[in-house]
Amino acid sequence: MISEAIVLAGGFGTRLQSVVQDVPKPMADINGKPFIYYLLKYLSEQGIKKVVLSVGYKHELIKDFFGEHYLQMDIKYAIEDEPLGTGGAIKLALDQIDNDQCFVLNGDTYFDVNLIDLERNGTDCVLASKEMNNFDRYGSLELTASDVITNFNEKKFCESGWINGGTYCIHKNLFSSISKTSFSFEEEVLTPLSRTGQLIAVKSKGYFMDIGIPEDYAQFQKDIYKPITELNIDKSWTLFLDRDGVINDRLIDDYVKQLNELSILEGVPEAITKFNGIFKRIVVVTNQQGIGKGMMDENDLEIIHGYMNNIFEDKGGKVEKFYFAPQLVKDGSNYRKPGTGMGLHAQKDFPDIEFNKCLMIGDSESDIEFGMKLGMKTIMLTTIGNVSTKADYIFDNLQTVAKQLTNNT
Numbered sequence: 001m002i003s004e005a006i007v008l009a010g011g012f013g014t015r016l017q018s019v020v021q022d023v024p025k026p027m028a029d030i031n032g033k034p035f036i037y038y039l040l041k042y043l044s045e046q047g048i049k050k051v052v053l054s055v056g057y058k059h060e061l062i063k064d065f066f067g068e069h070y071l072q073m074d075i076k077y078a079i080e081d082e083p084l085g086t087g088g089a090i091k092l093a094l095d096q097i098d099n100d101q102c103f104v105l106n107g108d109t110y111f112d113v114n115l116i117d118l119e120r121n122g123t124d125c126v127l128a129s130k131e132m133n134n135f136d137r138y139g140s141l142e143l144t145a146s147d148v149i150t151n152f153n154e155k156k157f158c159e160s161g162w163i164n165g166g167t168y169c170i171h172k173n174l175f176s177s178i179s180k181t182s183f184s185f186e187e188e189v190l191t192p193l194s195r196t197g198q199l200i201a202v203k204s205k206g207y208f209m210d211i212g213i214p215e216d217y218a219q220f221q222k223d224i225y226k227p228i229t230e231l232n233i234d235k236s237w238t239l240f241l242d243r244d245g246v247i248n249d250r251l252i253d254d255y256v257k258q259l260n261e262l263s264i265l266e267g268v269p270e271a272i273t274k275f276n277g278i279f280k281r282i283v284v285v286t287n288q289q290g291i292g293k294g295m296m297d298e299n300d301l302e303i304i305h306g307y308m309n310n311i312f313e314d315k316g317g318k319v320e321k322f323y324f325a326p327q328l329v330k331d332g333s334n335y336r337k338p339g340t341g342m343g344l345h346a347q348k349d350f351p352d353i354e355f356n357k358c359l360m361i362g363d364s365e366s367d368i369e370f371g372m373k374l375g376m377k378t379i380m381l382t383t384i385g386n387v388s389t390k391a392d393y394i395f396d397n398l399q400t401v402a403k404q405l406t407n408n409t
Helices: 034-044 058-065 085-094 115-120 184-195 216-222 268-276 298-314 341-349 367-374 397-407
Strands: 002-007 050-056 074-078 101-104 108-112 125-135 139-143 149-155 160-169 202-203 209-212 238-241 282-286 319-323 356-364 376-382 394-395
Touching: 002 216, 034 058, 034 074, 034 101, 034 108, 050 058, 050 085, 058 074, 058 115, 074 085, 085 282, 101 108, 101 115, 101 341, 108 149, 108 160, 115 125, 115 184, 125 184, 139 160, 149 184, 160 202, 184 356, 209 341, 238 341, 268 282, 268 298, 268 341, 268 397, 282 341, 298 319, 319 341, 341 367, 367 376, 394 397
Parallel strands: 002 050, 002 101, 050 074, 125 202, 238 282, 238 356, 282 319, 356 376, 376 394
Antiparallel strands: 101 160, 108 209, 125 160, 139 149
């Protein structure tokens, strides 16, 4: 299976300037996350392991946000010092593609295509096509009965037709005879292929949205939002919880080192009991550098966690296991959040954990980044006024989360 993809993410977003300013178009805000986040999430769910982001305008914003690893994928960057056109951008990015074939996606278009369908075709270039009605934003495709593309029609009003959806499966050899560094993929590659009957369309009924104009940008924001009740959580899911600020009061500039410093937040034991009725298991993942600083030891932490579970069990609930990271921030350990070590440890202990069936609840951005890196759904609790977040959902406290979920079960 093809496991690499290129995303063309260098767009200026000229037509979106009235609603999106000072960021590359793929970084346009969609319900608190950049548009390209949804593309990367889609690629991760499709089994992609490596993505090369073709970037240009303000590329630092993209690199700072996604880094080198995201949603269990390696992220690479092909940086255009000057605009190279779609063909030049792909050609530059191909230098970082290891295998002969890869997928290519427009960075301003979300098209929910089954990528395996493109790969199965077996030709050097396949594009995903979407049927549209009453449109003039796109040119239509002329297709044979076997879906070979014979021509790209100019943009004009069309009552019904198939369009280029901006998602491709390509072979590297398409670019072997092109010496230019700046050129159009559509004009220099796709059009010649269509004239010789070597370009195939795979028709898809998947959701499609190009956010290139303000109206469609606003529509995508509406379409992509799903309330938490639509996650369809069942007994195959695992709940990950942060501890301080989520289960118990957070001590400012200090650590809960002994029981007399522990204060369980109101309603948390009842919420844990409700969660036990929804999830297969609950685990806690907590950074505890107080141990690394010598202010407490693991025995102290074990006493605190045992006491917590006694309180939960009195209400009919239980935390399956507490994971803690004793390392100092300066150690740079991947075991400490936002590193993924505690999540991977939990998966080793419980091999049936599937991260796409996990919910992470925390009160800091490091909690949210931990969950996102592993492909979990995430909830930020606003216990410390932190409403600016990358999380999928925002709630006031655990009780409100439990209430929302139990209303749906």
